[in-house]
Amino acid sequence: MVRQAFTARQAAVACEYVWRRMEQKAGIRKSDPSTWPERYDIEEHLRNPEVLECFTDRIANAIGQLVGHSRWRGERRWGLWPVNFSFGRSRPYDFPTTGWHIDGNWFTHTVNSPKQGLLVVGLFTDIEPRGGGTILSLGSHKRTARVLAGHPEGIGHRDLFREVLSEPIGNFHEVTGSAGDVVLAHPFLFHTKGIKHVGGPRIISNTEAGLRQPMVLSRTLDTDYSILEESIRKALREAPEVPPDARACRFLRSGRGTCTRPRRRVHAGHVPDVHRRGHHHRGRNRSSAVVHRHGPRDSRPVAGHHRPADRIALAGRRA
Numbered sequence: 161m162v163r164q165a166f167t168a169r170q171a172a173v174a175c176e177y178v179w180r181r182m183e184q185k186a187g188i189r190k191s192d193p194s195t196w197p198e199r200y201d202i203e204e205h206l207r208n209p210e211v212l213e214c215f216t217d218r219i220a221n222a223i224g225q226l227v228g229h230s231r232w233r234g235e236r237r238w239g240l241w242p243v244n245f246s247f248g249r250s251r252p253y254d255f256p257t258t259g260w261h262i263d264g265n266w267f268t269h270t271v272n273s274p275k276q277g278l279l280v281v282g283l284f285t286d287i288e289p290r291g292g293g294t295i296l297s298l299g300s301h302k303r304t305a306r307v308l309a310g311h312p313e314g315i316g317h318r319d320l321f322r323e324v325l326s327e328p329i330g331n332f333h334e335v336t337g338s339a340g341d342v343v344l345a346h347p348f349l350f351h352t353k354g355i356k357h358v359g360g361p362r363i364i365s366n367t368e369a370g371l372r373q374p375m376v377l378s379r380t381l382d383t384d385y386s387i388l389e390e391s392i393r394k395a396l397r398e399a400p401e402v403p404p405d406a407r408a409c410r411f412l413r414s415g416r417g418t419c420t421r422p423r424r425r426v427h428a429g430h431v432p433d434v435h436r437r438g439h440h441h442r443g444r445n446r447s448s449a450v451v452h453r454h455g456p457r458d459s460r461p462v463a464g465h466h467r468p469a470d471r472i473a474l475a476g477r478r479a
């Protein structure tokens with residue numbers, strides 16, 4: 161977690177753009193809670209300068225520390241905006257057993273893929289306990305790494321989810337924090353939307369920190385590994401463990417042929433190809449661009465005193 165990576169003031173200004181866009185797209189009005197759904201995702205980059213400024217040098221430096229400064233593509237942008245108004249409010253609070261995924265439904269997953277880099281989650285509102293924060297399954301990145309290593313040819317995201325989730329996952333951690341905090345998580349870490357019992361609408365942005373080249377997991381010099389590469393090597397060396405609180409989790413709702421969010425179309429992917437694929441948003445708001453989906457629709461730690469290889473593995477613990 162990078163605490164106060166941008167200011168609460170910057171976050172509040174960005175939220176105004178999020179509200180404006182939700183109203184334009186779906187008639188969701190900040191001043192009228194009767195228009196609020198349980199959840200809504202703006203599947204766009206918001207390109208307003210004030211929003212982009214929230215991707216500060218502190219975030220960029222922290223990403224560089226984890227993946228290698230010269231290896232990160234350096235794209236500073238905020239992607240998907242999942243807004244949690246009241247997800248699961250009618251149910252008793254618990255960690256969800258559905259919706260579990262890693263991001264990246266726009267590429268074939270491999271253990272060294274450069275596409276995702278890191279899962280970057282910016283908190284644009286304060287998130288208190290039970291306030292609908294993202295739930296992470298700490299340590300699940302290790303199982304993902306092992307599954308991916310078994311598919312050198314690559315694997316689609318749905319098959320990947322099925323394989324990783326064929327065993328129970330656990331060590332659940334709810335992301336809480338203040339507006340302006342940013343979680344940098346392992347790209348292989350399974351996560352899902354948390355049930356929301358308290359607080360006002362929760363606004364986050366999920367994005368990736370794509371790499372210039374595929375990761376290299378067998379280098380000549382030990383000192384050349386990035387922290388991310390080192391964490392994957394470590395995951396592949398370690399004996400698999402099932403956490404004591406492990407539960408059977410899945411991506412889709414059990415027994416239904418649909419995803420957890422059936423109401424929206426599955427997009428083929430997430431952002432980086434927006435330009436190449438000509439998916440520029442041409443609507444009223446010219447400062448946004450369509451984002452390809454990376455979540456359950458179809459489908460972190462930073463500078464500190466931990467040994468580098470532990471930092472990624474700890475993702476979210478200090479959220």
Ligand SMILES: O=C(O)CCC(=O)C(=O)O
Pocket residue numbers: 240242243244263292293294295351352353354366454455456
């Ligand atoms: O809303 C959340 O907390 C998680 C959202 C997410 O992971 C996604 O949409 O990909």
